[in-house]
Every structure is written in structure tokens, then in C-alpha cells.
Amino acid sequence: MTNSTKTICPYCGVGCGLEVLPPAQPGKAVNRDSEGNPIWQVRGDRSHPSSKGKICIKGGTVSESLVKDRLKYPMMRDSLTDEFRRVSWDEAMEAIVNRMQKVRLTQGPDALCMYGSGQFQTEDYYIAQKLFKGFLGSNNFDANSRLCMSSAVAGYIQSFGSDGPPCCYEDLELTDCAFLIGTNTAECHPIVFNRLRLYHKKNRKVKMVVVDPRRTQTAEAADLHLAIKPGTDIDLFNGIAYLLMRWGRIDSLFIDECTQNFPAYAEVIRHYSPELVARKCGIRIQDLEKAAKYWGESQRVLSLWSMGLNQSSEGTAKVRTLINLHLMTGDIGKPGAGPFSLTGQPNAMGGREAGGLCNILPGYRLVNNPQHRAEVEQFWGVRPGTIQPQRGRTAWEMIQGLETGEVGFLWIAATNPAVSMPDLKRTQAALKRSPFTVYQDAYYPTETATYAHILLPAAQWSEKTGVMTNSERVVNLCPQFRDPPGEARADWEIFAEVGRRLGFEKQFSFPNSAQVYAEFVKITEGRPCDSSGLSYEKLRRYGPLQWPYADTWPCLEGEELDRQNRTNKRLYTDFCFNTPDGRARFGAYHSRGLAEPSDQAYPFVLTTGRLYGHWHTQTRTGRIPKINKKHPEPFIEIHPRDAAKLNIKENSLLEVRSRRGKAYFPAKITKEIAPGTLFVPMHWGALWAENAEANALTHPTACPSSLQPELKTCAVQISIARVN
Numbered sequence: 060m061t062n063s064t065k066t067i068c069p070y071c072g073v074g075c076g077l078e079v080l081p082p083a084q085p086g087k088a089v090n091r092d093s094e095g096n097p098i099w100q101v102r103g104d105r106s107h108p109s110s111k112g113k114i115c116i117k118g119g120t121v122s123e124s125l126v127k128d129r130l131k132y133p134m135m136r137d138s139l140t141d142e143f144r145r146v147s148w149d150e151a152m153e154a155i156v157n158r159m160q161k162v163r164l165t166q167g168p169d170a171l172c173m174y175g176s177g178q179f180q181t182e183d184y185y186i187a188q189k190l191f192k193g194f195l196g197s198n199n200f201d202a203n204s205r206l207c208m209s210s211a212v213a214g215y216i217q218s219f220g221s222d223g224p225p226c227c228y229e230d231l232e233l234t235d236c237a238f239l240i241g242t243n244t245a246e247c248h249p250i251v252f253n254r255l256r257l258y259h260k261k262n263r264k265v266k267m268v269v270v271d272p273r274r275t276q277t278a279e280a281a282d283l284h285l286a287i288k289p290g291t292d293i294d295l296f297n298g299i300a301y302l303l304m305r306w307g308r309i310d311s312l313f314i315d316e317c318t319q320n321f322p323a324y325a326e327v328i329r330h331y332s333p334e335l336v337a338r339k340c341g342i343r344i345q346d347l348e349k350a351a352k353y354w355g356e357s358q359r360v361l362s363l364w365s366m367g368l369n370q371s372s373e374g375t376a377k378v379r380t381l382i383n384l385h386l387m388t389g390d391i392g393k394p395g396a397g398p399f400s401l402t403g404q405p406n407a408m409g410g411r412e413a414g415g416l417c418n419i420l421p422g423y424r425l426v427n428n429p430q431h432r433a434e435v436e437q438f439w440g441v442r443p444g445t446i447q448p449q450r451g452r453t454a455w456e457m458i459q460g461l462e463t464g465e466v467g468f469l470w471i472a473a474t475n476p477a478v479s480m481p482d483l484k485r486t487q488a489a490l491k492r493s494p495f496t497v498y499q500d501a502y503y504p505t506e507t508a509t510y511a512h513i514l515l516p517a518a519q520w521s522e523k524t525g526v527m528t529n530s531e532r533v534v535n536l537c538p539q540f541r542d543p544p545g546e547a548r549a550d551w552e553i554f555a556e557v558g559r560r561l562g563f564e565k566q567f568s569f570p571n572s573a574q575v576y577a578e579f580v581k582i583t584e585g586r587p588c589d590s591s592g593l594s595y596e597k598l599r600r601y602g603p604l605q606w607p608y609a610d611t612w613p614c615l616e617g618e619e620l621d622r623q624n625r626t627n628k629r630l631y632t633d634f635c636f637n638t639p640d641g642r643a644r645f646g647a648y649h650s651r652g653l654a655e656p657s658d659q660a661y662p663f664v665l666t667t668g669r670l671y672g673h674w675h676t677q678t679r680t681g682r683i684p685k686i687n688k689k690h691p692e693p694f695i696e697i698h699p700r701d702a703a704k705l706n707i708k709e710n711s712l713l714e715v716r717s718r719r720g721k722a723y724f725p726a727k728i729t730k731e732i733a734p735g736t737l738f739v740p741m742h743w744g745a746l747w748a749e750n751a752e753a754n755a756l757t758h759p760t761a762c763p764s765s766l767q768p769e770l771k772t773c774a775v776q777i778s779i780a781r782v783n
């Protein structure tokens with residue numbers, strides 16, 4: 060392929076490699092979308108180590124999302140007409156900086172907030188959080204990873220001493236037993252699933268266990284599907300541990316030499332007899348025993364999870380209880396084994412490296428660690444004590460701060476909280492009363508733009524050069540290959556200009572994104588996510604590279620890249636963890652169940668999730684005809700037995716009510732869902748369907764450790780609004 064650009068897909072954390080070609084190719088008709096706009100051609104990059112040329116419908120159609128409904132110019136809401144009017148960048152910047160200064164002076168730095176996104180490139184994350192944490196004195200920089208992966212982050216930190224998935228995608232093809240829990244991988248991380256399914260098909264001795272209340276496409280491919288009741292994951296994990304203990308299928312040497320706190324854990328799991336666990340989870344004892352047997356008899360067990368564990372009021376406990384199983388069997392730090400969280404967004408991992416949450420600092424440092432704060436302060440050249448010792452506001456706490464008037468300035472970038480936050484009517488009411496909201500995005504209209512005072516046009520993937528890290532710690536350079544529309548700018552450039560206008564000229568002057576990245580990699584030196592040997596130049600020369608990088612894989616001038624034998628594929632291969640004594644920690648947890656279980660008034664448990672084609676709140680995919688055709692409208696899944704009881708027919712429009720709000724969905728009657736449980740996809744906001752917002756129903760109760768809300772489940776009642 061000539062004049063092509065290698066990059067990665069900007070949707071999910073799988074991070075598939077793409078090759079893109081300009082719309083016009085010699086001797087061929089110009090490639091156009093359904094409206095006649097010239098669009099870039101996309102295909103899988105066979106040389107990419109993560110995806111090996113495979114892509115899904117989202118990656119294959121991504122270039123169709125680059126043209127339609129782009130926000131091209133800064134806009135400001137006119138105080139008289141309440142309409143947006145085009146303004147210059149200078150006018151927009153002046154208004155933003157004046158407001159920030161005023162709010163800081165009158166309400167203090169804690170009244171300033173920014174809510175960012177896993178769609179950011181690492182450079183965007185780094186500059187935004189540097190501005191807030193290091194120069195405005197506010198740790199109120201959080202990202203939508205809070206709704207997605209923060210329980211995995213907290214679980215890794217508490218079990219291993221630092222964040223970071225220890226596995227790599229090669230482990231999918233080396234394991235003896237894949238345990239998929241709370242992840243519909245076939246639809247949400249399709250290329251990861253394809254690799255696993257092919258390997259599983261070819262190797263009949265390899266077992267695949269899927270734990271999910273729904274019989275998803277992922278569950279269809281499994282040797283064993285455990286359709287547990289929502290919220291009983293910890294019961295299941297402790298029940299498996301009970302059996303492994305009883306059968307002597309544990310690695311006592313590993314437990315003795317590499318871990319701590321096993322006695323407390325053993326005291327907890329002795330209460331989880333198979334009879335109790337089977338009853339609580341709603342599964343057969345034989346199936347529980349089969350799952351434990353698969354785990355116990357396998358040399359190498361790989362567990363994969365995503366939102367089903369993370370989006371829970373006990374998300375961290377769920378993640379740690381799963382990790383416990385790996386620790387008690389020594390299934391970590393070796394090929395084909397380990398706990399592996401699948402990240403939702405394309406650069407949620409980069410955000411974690413760059414300090415992109417309100418409780419972390421760059422280089423996997425923590426806000427509440429005095430030494431970490433001092434290291435970052437020294438690196439940034441700010442006086443000691445500048446970085447606040449307490450974590451900042453989480454995404455949901457920013458909404459609460461708008462309600463109380465404590466938040467006076469909110470900057471939202473590359474995310475759509477007016478659809479994606481829990482308790483949506485409350486969220487929307489809070490956004491409505493925001494005294495000043497800046498909304499920075501690539502698209503207009505969006506649901507969140509409705510609540511903004513200023514709109515800033517952002518360049519997106521393909522229109523700026525930056526770095527993204529995928530779920531297996533592979534760092535990818537995503538080069539610019541087309542001009543941004545109108546006056547759109549890279550997110551980091553916008554943040555840096557505000558920094559300079561606020562008086563921090565030296566600290567926010569970067570000639571290009573390569574220099575921003577160079578500063579970022581320097582701050583990671585010696586840290587668990589050490590990327591200090593990486594640069595744009597190396598990423599261009601060698602292609603995608605994995606961290607930790609500096610010590611293990613020097614890539615000296617002229618040296619051949621030995622991907623196969625590299626030593627940084629996995630973490631903890633020496634069984635030494637990032638805790639002070641090098642030992643991993645067992646977490647001893649009893650199950651607390653759902654924050655809002657069903658009851659007489661709200662007798663169904665509603666679960667929310669994603670579909671193969673759509674992405675989050677459809678800001679991109681809603682504008683792609685092929686994807687819309689595949690998933691034209693929202694729906695609610697209901698079991699035939701429940702439908703019969705309530706006289707619900709296929710496509711009957713159901714009114715679904717929770718304690719917080721209501722929404723309407725056509726019924727899809729299916730045995731894929733268990734009786735008493737319902738499922739709705741979370742992709743539809745007000746822009747795409749009327750009153751079909753899943754999050755109008757969900758609640759914000761969060762995990763006390765990760766502060767991630769329980770977006771997955773809530774209690775609802777249903778009635779027929781219309782029979783079709």
C-alpha cells in the first residue's frame with residue numbers, strides 16, 4: 060500500500076492497528092460516504108502486534124465519522140438570545156481565563172473543575188492535569204475512566220502496590236483456561252475475542268468459562284456459562300476459592316513467599332460452601348464445581364473482565380477477590396496466566412499513566428502520597444505544597460458541586476455526561492444550573508452542548524499527532540494525516556494556551572506534541588509504567604512498543620526489534636510486586652450484593668451494557684449509516700416467562716421506572732436474559748431517541764475505594780405503555 064498512514068483505531072482499548080489511505084487513489088474512483096463526502100479508506104494493519112490486521116465494524120467505518128456535524132469554530136452563548144454565536148479563539152480564551160481567575164479568587168481553586176476523557180491522547184491528558192494540579196492548585200481533574208476502569212485501577216493498586224494490567228494479548232493464545240467475567244468481549248472488545256475464540260476452537264483442551272447474567276454472544280462460545288444473579292460475583296469467587304482450598308488445588312509456596320494476608324482471606328472463604336454459593340448465585344452446584352475444577356486443574360488461568368465487575372458499588376472488592384484466585388493458585392507472572400482488565404476507551408491506559416484521574420499523578424503516582432507529590436512538584440518546578448494533598452472531585456462529585464453551588468467553573472472535554480452519567484435527570488438539572496460550562500468537543504450537536512456557555516472545537520484522531528496506550532500496555536503513535544476542520548485545535552494546545560494566558564508562559568510553551576510527550580516520558584522514569592526510553596522518533600521507527608520500556612528493551616541504533624523474545628510483555632515475572640515488601644496482598648471481602656436490589660415496588664433488576672456496533676453515547680457512531688442500520692433503535696430484553704406474566708408482546712413499548720426516572724423501550728422477548736432481570740443498551744441519548752436514556756434509571760452509589768458508580772444495575776418496575 061502506498062501513501063498510507065499507520066495508526067490505531069480510536070474507539071476501544073483493544074487498540075487495533077489501522078492503515079488509512081487518502082480518498083483519491085490513482086486509477087480509482089474517489090472513496091465517498093453515503094452523502095457523497097470524500098472519505099479516507101481504512102483497513103487493518105497486518106503488522107500491528109495487537110490486532111494483526113483484524114478490525115471490527117467500528118474501526119472499519121471510523122473515517123465516515125470525520126466529516127458530518129463537526130464543530131468548526133469557537134461559539135459563545137449570547138446572553139440576550141440564548142443562542143450560540145461564532146466568536147474568535149481570542150474572545151473565547153479571554154472569557155475562559157477571566158472566568159477561571161474570577162472563580163479562583165472568589166470561591167477558591169476547589170471551585171474549578173475539568174472532566175476529561177479516555178478519548179484524549181496522552182499529551183492532552185498530561186497538559187490538562189498539569190494545569191489543574193500543578194498550577195491552579197486544584198486536583199479536580201477527573202475523566203470518564205472514572206465510570207469505566209477506576210475499580211480495576213484501585214484493585215491493582217491494593218493487590219499489587221501499583222496500577223497496570225500484568226498480562227498481554229499473547230496470553231489469550233497461551234492459556235489453558237480463560238475466565239471471562241462481566242465482559243461481553245465478543246461485542247465490546249471483538250478483536251480480543253476473535254483471537255481467543257480461534258485459539259479455543261483449535262485447542263479443545265482449553266476451557267472457556269463465561270460468567271454473565273445474560274447469555275451473550277460471548278457466553279455462546281463458552282464451555283461453561285454461569286448465569287449468576289447480578290451482584291453475586293464475590294460469592295462466586297469466594298465459592299471457587301472454597302473448593303480450591305478443599306481440593307488442595309492451591310500454590311502454597313507462592314502464597315508463603317509472594318503474598319500477605321492469606322489467613323484473613325482463608326477465614327472469609329470458609330463461609331462460602333457450594334450449597335450457599337449456588338443458592339446465592341442462582342446456579343447449579345455442579346456448574347460451580349465445574350468452574351472450580353477448570354480453574355484448579357489448569358496450569359495457566361487467564362481472567363478477563365470489564366464493566367461487569369468495575370461498575371459496581373463494590374467494584375474494587377470484586378476485582379481484588381478475582382485477583383485472590385490468581386494469587387492462591389500462583390496464576391500470575393507467567394505466559395497465559397494472570398488477571399487482565401480490558402479497558403473501555405482507546406487511551407484510558409494513557410490517562411492512568413499521565414495522572415488523568417483526580418486521585419493520581421503522572422507515572423502511577425498518588426495524590427495522597429507526600430513523596431509522590433514532592434517528586435512531581437520538583438519536576439514541574441513549582442513550590443513545595445502546591446499540589447493539594449487530598450484527591451480532587453470525581454466526575455459525580457463535580458455534578459454534586461454544581462448542585463450546591465461549590466463548583467463555579469466546569470470544563471468538559473471529549474465526553475458526553477448528559478447521557479453517560481448516572482441518575483441522568485439529576486445530572487442534567489445540575490448541568491443546567493452550572494454558572495459557567497466550557498464544552499470542548501469535535502461534534503455539534505451533542506446532548507452536553509445544550510448545557511454549555513462556550514463551545515470549543517477540538518481536532519480529533521487523524522487531525523493531530525499523539526500517543527495512545529492500549530489494554531496490553533502497547534504504546535502507539537497516532538499521526539496526523541488530515542487537516543482539522545475550520546479552526547479546530549488539538550486539546551493539549553487549547554489547555555496549554557489557557558496555561559500561558561494564566562501567566563505560566565514557560566511551563567506551557569511547547570512547539571509541538573512531540574515535546575509534550577518528551578516531558579511526559581521523563582516524569583515516568585523509574586516508575587512502574589516507565590516509558591522514559593520512548594519517543595515519537597522511536598515509535599515511528601519501530602512501530603508500537605510496550606512499557607515498561609527503559610531497562611528492558613533498549614532498541615539501540617541499528618538493533619533489530621525482537622518482539623517475540625522481549626522481556627516486558629508481562630509484569631511480575633519475578634513474582635516481586637510493587638508493594639514495600641514485594642509481596643502481593645490478598646483482599647478479604649464478604650459480598651454485600653447490589654446497592655439497590657429489587658423489591659416489591661421495583662421487582663426487576665435492570666442491567667445496562669453495550670452493543671457490537673455502537674460506541675458509548677453515539678457521538679461518532681450515531682453519524683455512521685452502516686452502524687445505525689445494524690442497531691437502529693434501543694430495546695429492552697425480557698425473559699418470555701416475565702413477558703407472559705405481564706402480557707407483554709414482542710415490540711410492546713414498555714415504560715420502565717426506577718426511583719429516579721423513567722424511560723421507554725420496545726420489548727425484545729428472549730431467553731438470553733434470566734427471569735427477573737432486564738437488559739437495555741446504554742447508547743441512546745436525547746439526540747438519537749426520545750425518552751430512551753438508560754441512565755435516567757441508574758443510580759450514582761459508588762464503590763468506596765474506586766468511587767466508580769454502580770452504572771450496571773438498578774431496581775425497576777415495568778408496565779406496558781403501548782402494544783404494537
Ligand code: SF4
Nearest residue numbers: 068070071075115118
Ligand atoms: Fe477499534 Fe476496538 Fe474494533 Fe479494534 S476492536 S477495530 S480497537 S473498536
